[in-house]
Amino acid sequence: MLRPGFLTTTAVTLSRGRASQAALYGFPRASLLASSTQNPRLLSSAANSLTKLQAQLDDPTLIASAGFIDNEFITASTSGKHFAVYDPANGTEIARFPDMGIEETEKAIQAAKQAFPSWSKTTAKERSTILRNWYNLILENEQDLAKIITWENGKPLADALGEVRYGASFFEWFSEEAKRLYGEVIPSPNRQQRMVAIRQPLGVVGIITPWNFPNAMITRKLGAALAVGCTVVAKPASETPLSAVALYELGKRAGVPKGVIGLVTTHHNTKAIGKLLCESQDISGISFTGSTNVGKLLLKQSADTVKKVSLELGGNAAFIVFEDADLDKAVDAAVLAKFRSSGQTCICVNRFYVHSSIKDVFGERLREKVEKFRVGSGMDANTTHGPLINKASVEKVRLHVHDALDHGAKLLIGGKESENAHGYFYPPTVLSDMTNNMRIATEETFGPVAGIFSFDTEEEVLELANNTRFGLAGYFFSKDVSRCWRVAENLQVGMVGVNTGAISSEVAPFGGVKESGIGREGARQGLDEYTQYKYINMAI
Numbered sequence: 239m240l241r242p243g244f245l246t247t248t249a250v251t252l253s254r255g256r257a258s259q260a261a262l263y264g265f266p267r268a269s270l271l272a273s274s275t276q277n278p279r280l281l282s283s284a285a286n287s288l289t290k291l292q293a294q295l296d297d298p299t300l301i302a303s304a305g306f307i308d309n310e311f312i313t314a315s316t317s318g319k320h321f322a323v324y325d326p327a328n329g330t331e332i333a334r335f336p337d338m339g340i341e342e343t344e345k346a347i348q349a350a351k352q353a354f355p356s357w358s359k360t361t362a363k364e365r366s367t368i369l370r371n372w373y374n375l376i377l378e379n380e381q382d383l384a385k386i387i388t389w390e391n392g393k394p395l396a397d398a399l400g401e402v403r404y405g406a407s408f409f410e411w412f413s414e415e416a417k418r419l420y421g422e423v424i425p426s427p428n429r430q431q432r433m434v435a436i437r438q439p440l441g442v443v444g445i446i447t448p449w450n451f452p453n454a455m456i457t458r459k460l461g462a463a464l465a466v467g468c469t470v471v472a473k474p475a476s477e478t479p480l481s482a483v484a485l486y487e488l489g490k491r492a493g494v495p496k497g498v499i500g501l502v503t504t505h506h507n508t509k510a511i512g513k514l515l516c517e518s519q520d521i522s523g524i525s526f527t528g529s530t531n532v533g534k535l536l537l538k539q540s541a542d543t544v545k546k547v548s549l550e551l552g553g554n555a556a557f558i559v560f561e562d563a564d565l566d567k568a569v570d571a572a573v574l575a576k577f578r579s580s581g582q583t584c585i586c587v588n589r590f591y592v593h594s595s596i597k598d599v600f601g602e603r604l605r606e607k608v609e610k611f612r613v614g615s616g617m618d619a620n621t622t623h624g625p626l627i628n629k630a631s632v633e634k635v636r637l638h639v640h641d642a643l644d645h646g647a648k649l650l651i652g653g654k655e656s657e658n659a660h661g662y663f664y665p666p667t668v669l670s671d672m673t674n675n676m677r678i679a680t681e682e683t684f685g686p687v688a689g690i691f692s693f694d695t696e697e698e699v700l701e702l703a704n705n706t707r708f709g710l711a712g713y714f715f716s717k718d719v720s721r722c723w724r725v726a727e728n729l730q731v732g733m734v735g736v737n738t739g740a741i742s743s744e745v746a747p748f749g750g751v752k753e754s755g756i757g758r759e760g761a762r763q764g765l766d767e768y769t770q771y772k773y774i775n776m777a778i
């Protein structure tokens with residue numbers, strides 16, 4: 239039952255057959271117009287935009303402007319306010335979401351709390367089956383889900399499809415791991431007692447996710463949380479809520495029971511909702527992926543209720559090319575590790591350290607690769623690299639490039655923005671002759687700029703690479719096996735790519751050290767963030 243104050247007539251369940259899909263085209267428009275506090279003409283045009291998007295999907299019922307509370311899609315906030323979602327390729331509004339607040343979040347928390355006793359008592363096999371259903375549904379709808387990512391995030395469609403499959407892999411993985419949540423039998427130090435440690439779900443967990451992987455950052459958390467028996471209230475980034483809604487719609491179809499997963503959409507109430515999730519006594523864990531500053535705030539806010547907190551934060555990855563590296567492989571890996579998602583992944587390279595003897599040839603080879611990029615709308619099949627997420631991101635990248643050039647960096651390619659460009663584009667850029675007094679040496683750029691520093695000795699480059707408060711990922715290229723072990727062990731990061739630029743996988747523990755985070759996601763370790771041990775001592 240919805241509380242008074244919710245626009246109950248617009249709380250619509252999206253799980254309908256395809257036969258009725260055409261009729262659904264009108265639903266978001268009706269719900270948006272229901273808001274009395276905003277200009278009806280603007281709301282109507284936003285609804286039309288969403289309708290246009292729906293018309294391009296095989297299954298238009300996958301998206302709506304809605305949060306999801308207690309098994310219902312809620313298309314209006316109690317305040318009547320909305321926030322806009324934009325296509326970063328052209329800056330146009332594509333949807334308008336309910337700007338939910340404390341009331342809705344509290345309701346989602348209570349629904350998740352109520353659902354916890356029964357969900358946590360389902361068998362591992364039952365939870366596994368639901369996750370597996372969800373995985374299958376994602377793959378069946380992968381083309382639609384990829385389009386949704388591209389519309390709201392901007393990444394090229396092929397990359398978006400890769401993200402959908404990557405996202406799905408977490409449900410597949412955790413559907414399997416659900417059945418292997420083993421505890422321990424502890425050899426007793428005496429003859430009178432037997433000792434075991436069992437693993438139990440934390441309870442309700444709050445999940446906050448970023449825009450750079452609108453699909454996969456949600457599944458990486460949800461998969462693990464649901465596998466162990468936790469229930470969830472999630473808040474997606476306000477830039478990319480459509481992917482979250484689509485996933486929830488599929489979750490409902492997959493058989494996730496009422497109350498187990500909640501979704502609260504907001505822009506203006508982000509801080510307040512974050513605080514509530516951290517401070518609520520009904521929430522036992524927080525899992526966050528995003529910037530280090532916000533992560534630190536959430537950690538502080540969670541202190542009073544002594545929550546288990548899992549943080550996947552910013553990075554400042556070094557990519558080291560030793561003099562004995564296979565240069566072809568190093569350049570290919572550099573392209574991937576730097577320019578994937580136009581430089582907007584947390585494990586993207588921020589600093590290239592190339593041995594002084596090969597610095598110029600490496601720079602030239604990288605320049606040649608970047609010259610072949612095709613920057614444009616992610617929906618265009620020829621596009622290799624899409625826009626950045628918003629204006630602020632473009633400004634940060636511009637600042638980093640200008641700062642480097644002002645301090646004497648050499649521009650190999652890029653750096654010049656087109657004056658006629660619509661959308662949030664920045665040309666892929668390669669800079670050489672970088673020095674440690676430049677911003678890129680210490681700050682995460684989160685954009686398509688490769689800055690090349692040079693070094694002479696292994697000792698020197700390790701010191702440079704580790705001279706940061708971040709510690710997420712690091713990469714290096716060398717053919718010397720002893721050096722490979724030495725450098726891998728001495729890089730102060732959570733993840734190392736040795737002779738590769740691709741390290742992400744659902745089977746591997748993803749996470750950082752230092753101010754890049756606490757905890758690991760994916761892999762068998764991913765379950766640890768959502769469980770606690772209970773030690774049982776039985777006298778015999």
Ligand SMILES: NC(=O)c1ccc[n+]([C@@H]2O[C@H](COP(=O)([O-])OP(=O)(O)OC[C@H]3O[C@@H](n4cnc5c(N)ncnc54)[C@H](O)[C@@H]3O)[C@@H](O)[C@H]2O)c1
Pocket residue numbers: 446447448449450473474475476508509510511512513527528529530532533535549550551552553583584585682684710750754755
């Ligand atoms: N380590 C990882 O796995 C990983 C993955 C992706 C992104 N990141 C990092 O995320 C950053 C970029 O993402 P971003 O700009 O979206 O980060 P962000 O921290 O601004 O936002 C991330 C999420 O936190 C929410 N948020 C913002 N302020 C909040 C507050 N006060 N309380 C509660 N929630 C709040 C946002 O709405 C969004 O949902 C980069 O630093 C990147 O390295 C890390």
Ligand SMILES: O=CCCC(=O)O
Pocket residue numbers: 450451582583584585742748
């Ligand atoms: O941006 C952070 C996540 C990237 C990844 O999982 O590869």
